[in-house]
Amino acid sequence: MSKKLLLLSTGGTIASSVSDSGLVPKESGEDLLKLLGEMPYDIDVKDILQLDSSNIQPEEWKFIAEQIYKYRNDYDGIVLSHGTDTMAYTASMLSFMLQHIEIPVVLTGSQVPINVVLSDAPENLRLAFAAAAVCHPGIYLAFDRKIMLGCRTVKVRTINFNAFESVNVPSVATVTSDGIVFNYQPKIENKKCVLNTKIDTHVSLVKLFPGFDPELLFAMVKSGCQGIVIEAYGLGGMNYIRRNLVGAIGKLIRMGIPVIASSQCLYERSDLTKYEVGRLALLEGAISAGDMTSESAITKLMWGLGQGMDVHEISEFFNKDIAGEITLK
Structure with missing residues (x-):
């Protein structure tokens, strides 16, 4: 048939x-x-x-x-x-x-x-x-x-x-x-599909470049932005000399705005634990996107915020594999 x-x-x-x-x-x-x-x-x-x-x-x-x-x-x-x-x-x-x-x-x-x-x-x-x-x-x-x-x-x-x-x-x-x-087939979980289209689109995807002014992030938040994905350098490095992006992330996190750190590199993962510039961001509360694509990271952030998750719940959410979007250590 x-x-x-x-x-x-x-x-x-x-x-x-x-x-x-x-x-x-x-x-x-x-x-x-x-x-x-x-x-x-x-x-x-x-x-x-x-x-x-x-x-x-x-x-x-x-x-x-x-x-x-x-x-x-x-x-x-x-x-x-x-x-x-x-x-x-x-x-x-x-x-x-x-x-x-x-x-x-x-x-x-x-x-x-x-x-x-x-x-x-x-x-x-x-x-x-x-x-x-x-x-x-x-x-x-x-x-x-x-x-x-x-x-x-x-x-x-x-x-x-x-x-x-x-x-x-x-x-x-x-x-x-x-x-x-x-090459493989995704695992099948015996769970009922539930349609859930609640999302919050007041988010931003920012590509970091030398000279980026962190004050622009606060301007976004003043305009209603509820969460930010930053495409950082390499494994997730961010500047803290002169234009202190790391410090700005800490302030945003304390304001309840989740900041996700992904990599500008298309392949392999972000890892905030390897270099000082990443570890400082991690200490300030930056959330690693791991090896997720930017497309997946921004849509996952929209969906998580749409469920009413706060910054701590978003952090936990990004450490879960929902649909195969992230490789967990």
Whole structure:
């Protein structure tokens, strides 16, 4: 018996056509499906959005999560077609909003619209459907012959077809002449999925650079910012000479504002214990993001704050692995 799958279409490059103002999402989910030819699955289609992913924001995350939750018991797997620019953010947020989802949910898109002869869209869509049929329950991103854990993905290229990489963990699976070859499958926990879309979007993601004025962080807080992720240097180093960022973090923590320290380096972890510049920040209360992506760190912070967590609870939350987003020592 063939697997019953659902395609939720949201727009993006994969569904775009040329217009006077550039590429605009116009193709329906049915249009995408027709261009794939025959598939060995029983596929339903629902068009839920028609947006460039630059316009997909927290309101759309909530709506997408609600749609997945609504249909999850009617299908063996769900494919979400999505623009590439913010797909890693959506995949990360869905990992927190839909913890313990009972089926595989696979996000995909393309670098070139599906109606272009040499588009990567058909291959990516076929892979997404195959992943939705065989993967363990969870949130995934399928792209360029790789199936990746959603909360570990980052868009790393703007033009080439291998646009996404799985950061700090291997891809869940790759496609070879043998078919889908799994490196691992996420563990299945026998827990009921609970939809939880409560988030606080009053957060900021700041990339540290030499000369950054720490007073800007306090200006953000005065404007309503409730939490900050700082992409620090290397293992999480932050300056304390002249422009005392370390001292500013201590003040923010005492004000009840969680400050998460991640690394500007794409690969490997932040470790505030190794150098003096990190240890001082740790002593002031900075919270390490470990080997999380920035996309995962900022969405995890939004979700944690949305649950009403205070700075100490956020610290504990960031030391828990919720959906495979962090490697704990």
